[in-house]
Amino acid sequence: AQSVSQHNHHVILSEAASLELGCNYSYGGTVNLFWYVQYPGQHLQLLLKYFSGDPLVKGIKGFEAEFIKSKFSFNLRKPSVQWSDTAEYFCAVSSNQAGTALIFGKGTTLSVSS
Amino acid sequence: DAGVTQSPTHLIKTRGQQVTLRCSPKSGHDTVSWYQQALGQGPQFIFQYYEEEERQRGNFPDRFSGHQFPNYSSELNVNALLLGDSALYLCASSPLQGRGYTFGSGTRLTVV
Incomplete structure (x- = not known):
């Protein structure tokens, strides 16, 4: 069965600090990988996704993630965080077959102080 | 605007009751998935x-059932509510032949 592990439950950073959130998945086949963000009181929004090709994926708001197949990892990075990045971040995986369900990690709460 | 519409936004029910949540998918999407997000957890x-048929199912009891209508909208029904069913219920729509998902804002269900 697919599973997703997010290593950091709560990360606290100051503005301008660099961010890296860990994500590892367990699945035997070819996968699609996603990072979603949930701002307080808002719906889940897609930050970035990986289907195939270049393992370094760039998303919205300056976020990027790197797919390392040998490590079953898809870590999220941002060089310099802002106060507005305070949110819950979720890593998710699905089989690369169209229409399959997303499996989410438990999420990482990011708190950025100004 | 998320493109996926869920109703109601909030709901309070008593243990043992039944509840129906509704979802209208994004235009052009024909597949609807439902997720339960407990406090402090990722969506399940x-x-x-x-x-109009259940295509995949996660590890949830038969008390959770659903329906999809010809216009692709969907309902989630939960019978015999338990306190542990209190959560944010999310609907996500996608095109079956695509790999993108759009989420609604969710319905916050509180069971007392």
């Missing part, structure tokens, strides 16, 4: 509907 997959 409940089931997915396509062509």
Whole structure:
């Protein structure tokens, strides 16, 4: 069965600090990988996704993630965080077959102080 | 605007009661998935509907059932509510032949 592990439950950073959130998945086949963000009181929004090709994926708001197949990892990075990045971040995986369900990690709460 | 519409936004029910949550998918999407997000947890997959049939199901009891209508909208029904069913219920729509998902804002269910 697919599973997703997010290593950091709560990360606290100051503005301008660099961010890296860990994500590892367990699945035997070819996968699609996603990072979603949930701002307080808002719906889940897609930050970035990986289907195939270049393992370094760039998303919205300056976020990027790197797919390392040998490590079953898809870590999220941002060089310099802002106060507005305070949110819950979720890593998710699905089989690369169209229409399959997303499996989410438990999420990482990011708190950025100004 | 998320493109996926869920109703109601909030709901309070008593243990043992039944509840129905509704979802209208994004225009052009024909597949609807339902997720339960407990406080402090990631969304857990409940089931997915396509062509009015349940296509995949997560590890949820039979008390959770659903329906999809010809216009692709969907309902989630939960019978015999338990306190542990209190959560944010999310609907996500996608095109079956695509790999993108759009989430609604969710329905916050509180069971007392």
